[in-house]
Amino acid sequence: MSGEVITRYANRAGAVVELHTARFMTTWTRSGPPYAANKPYEVDGYNWRCLGCKRYGRQGETYYDPGFVDRRKAENDAQGHADDCSALPPEPEPPQKQEEQRRRGLTAWVTSLVTTEERR
Numbered sequence: 697m698s699g700e701v702i703t704r705y706a707n708r709a710g711a712v713v714e715l716h717t718a719r720f721m722t723t724w725t726r727s728g729p730p731y732a733a734n735k736p737y738e739v740d741g742y743n744w745r746c747l748g749c750k751r752y753g754r755q756g757e758t759y760y761d762p763g764f765v766d767r768r769k770a771e772n773d774a775q776g777h778a779d780d781c782s783a784l785p786p787e788p789e790p791p792q793k794q795e796e797q798r799r800r801g802l803t804a805w806v807t808s809l810v811t812t813e814e815r816r
Protein backbone atom coordinates (compact mmCIF):
# COMPACT_ATOMS: atom_id res chain seq x y z
CA MET A 697 0.00 0.00 0.00
CA SER A 698 2.71 2.45 0.93
CA GLY A 699 5.29 3.58 -1.57
CA GLU A 700 8.30 5.82 -1.76
CA VAL A 701 9.01 8.27 1.08
CA ILE A 702 8.91 11.84 -0.24
CA THR A 703 9.37 14.02 2.84
CA ARG A 704 10.24 13.40 6.46
CA TYR A 705 9.09 15.64 9.30
CA ALA A 706 10.27 15.57 12.91
CA ASN A 707 7.62 15.53 15.62
CA ARG A 708 8.09 17.39 18.91
CA ALA A 709 10.07 14.52 20.41
CA GLY A 710 12.22 13.89 17.35
CA ALA A 711 10.28 10.89 15.97
CA VAL A 712 9.94 10.84 12.19
CA VAL A 713 6.68 11.42 10.33
CA GLU A 714 7.09 10.08 6.79
CA LEU A 715 5.08 11.40 3.86
CA HIS A 716 4.95 8.70 1.22
CA THR A 717 3.25 7.89 -2.06
CA ALA A 718 0.31 5.52 -1.81
CA ARG A 719 -2.14 3.78 -4.12
CA PHE A 720 -5.59 3.40 -2.66
CA MET A 721 -9.24 2.91 -3.52
CA THR A 722 -11.41 5.98 -3.60
CA THR A 723 -15.18 6.34 -3.77
CA TRP A 724 -15.09 9.95 -5.02
CA THR A 725 -14.85 11.32 -8.53
CA ARG A 726 -11.87 13.49 -9.53
CA SER A 727 -13.83 16.51 -8.31
CA GLY A 728 -13.85 15.03 -4.81
CA PRO A 729 -16.69 15.00 -2.26
CA PRO A 730 -19.63 15.26 -2.53
CA TYR A 731 -19.29 13.76 -6.02
CA ALA A 732 -19.39 10.03 -5.50
CA ALA A 733 -18.03 7.75 -8.21
CA ASN A 734 -20.23 5.03 -9.69
CA LYS A 735 -17.68 2.43 -8.69
CA PRO A 736 -14.70 2.65 -6.33
CA TYR A 737 -11.44 2.87 -8.28
CA GLU A 738 -7.72 2.96 -7.55
CA VAL A 739 -5.75 6.23 -7.59
CA ASP A 740 -2.19 7.41 -7.00
CA GLY A 741 -1.93 9.60 -3.95
CA TYR A 742 -0.17 10.21 -0.69
CA ASN A 743 -0.37 9.32 2.96
CA TRP A 744 1.82 9.70 6.03
CA ARG A 745 2.79 7.54 8.95
CA CYS A 746 4.29 8.52 12.27
CA LEU A 747 7.12 6.29 13.46
CA GLY A 748 6.61 7.61 16.99
CA CYS A 749 2.93 6.88 17.72
CA LYS A 750 2.45 4.56 14.69
CA ARG A 751 -0.54 6.54 13.43
CA TYR A 752 -1.40 6.89 9.76
CA GLY A 753 -2.76 9.99 8.14
CA ARG A 754 -5.85 8.48 6.60
CA GLN A 755 -7.21 5.04 7.15
CA GLY A 756 -10.10 3.26 5.49
CA GLU A 757 -12.48 3.35 8.42
CA THR A 758 -12.19 7.00 9.35
CA TYR A 759 -12.42 8.43 5.86
CA TYR A 760 -13.84 7.43 2.55
CA ASP A 761 -10.37 7.91 1.05
CA PRO A 762 -7.69 5.97 2.90
CA GLY A 763 -5.12 8.36 1.44
CA PHE A 764 -4.76 11.88 0.06
CA VAL A 765 -5.10 12.65 -3.64
CA ASP A 766 -3.81 16.18 -3.13
CA ARG A 767 -0.15 16.31 -2.14
CA ARG A 768 -0.43 19.69 -0.44
CA LYS A 769 -3.23 18.41 1.82
CA ALA A 770 -1.13 15.39 2.72
CA GLU A 771 1.86 17.62 3.48
CA ASN A 772 -0.23 19.96 5.65
CA ASP A 773 -1.75 17.05 7.53
CA ALA A 774 1.64 15.37 8.09
CA GLN A 775 3.13 18.67 9.26
CA GLY A 776 0.13 19.22 11.55
CA HIS A 777 0.58 15.80 13.11
CA ALA A 778 4.32 16.38 13.57
CA ASP A 779 3.57 19.67 15.35
CA ASP A 780 1.07 18.01 17.72
CA CYS A 781 2.62 14.60 18.36
CA SER A 782 5.12 14.11 21.15
CA ALA A 783 5.54 10.32 20.94
CA LEU A 784 9.17 9.35 21.28
CA PRO A 785 11.08 7.66 18.47
CA PRO A 786 11.18 3.84 18.75
CA GLU A 787 13.75 2.50 21.23
CA PRO A 788 17.03 1.58 19.57
CA GLU A 789 17.78 -2.14 19.62
CA PRO A 790 19.70 -3.31 22.67
CA PRO A 791 23.51 -3.32 22.10
CA GLN A 792 23.73 -7.13 22.49
CA LYS A 793 21.38 -7.64 19.58
CA GLN A 794 23.31 -5.17 17.43
CA GLU A 795 26.55 -6.95 18.29
CA GLU A 796 24.99 -10.28 17.41
CA GLN A 797 23.83 -8.93 14.04
CA ARG A 798 27.25 -7.44 13.34
CA ARG A 799 28.90 -10.75 14.12
CA ARG A 800 26.46 -12.64 11.94
CA GLY A 801 27.09 -10.17 9.10
CA LEU A 802 30.85 -10.55 9.48
CA THR A 803 30.59 -14.33 9.47
CA ALA A 804 28.52 -14.22 6.27
CA TRP A 805 31.06 -11.88 4.66
CA VAL A 806 34.04 -14.08 5.59
CA THR A 807 32.17 -17.16 4.41
CA SER A 808 31.47 -15.50 1.06
CA LEU A 809 35.15 -14.53 0.73
CA VAL A 810 36.30 -18.06 1.49
CA THR A 811 33.77 -19.50 -0.93
CA THR A 812 34.91 -17.10 -3.66
CA GLU A 813 38.53 -17.95 -2.88
CA GLU A 814 37.85 -21.68 -3.19
CA ARG A 815 36.28 -21.24 -6.60
CA ARG A 816 39.41 -19.72 -8.10
Ligand SMILES: [Zn+2]
Binds near residue numbers: 749750
Ligand atom coordinates in the same frame (compact mmCIF):
# COMPACT_ATOMS: atom_id res chain seq x y z
ZN1 LIG B 1 2.67 10.62 16.04
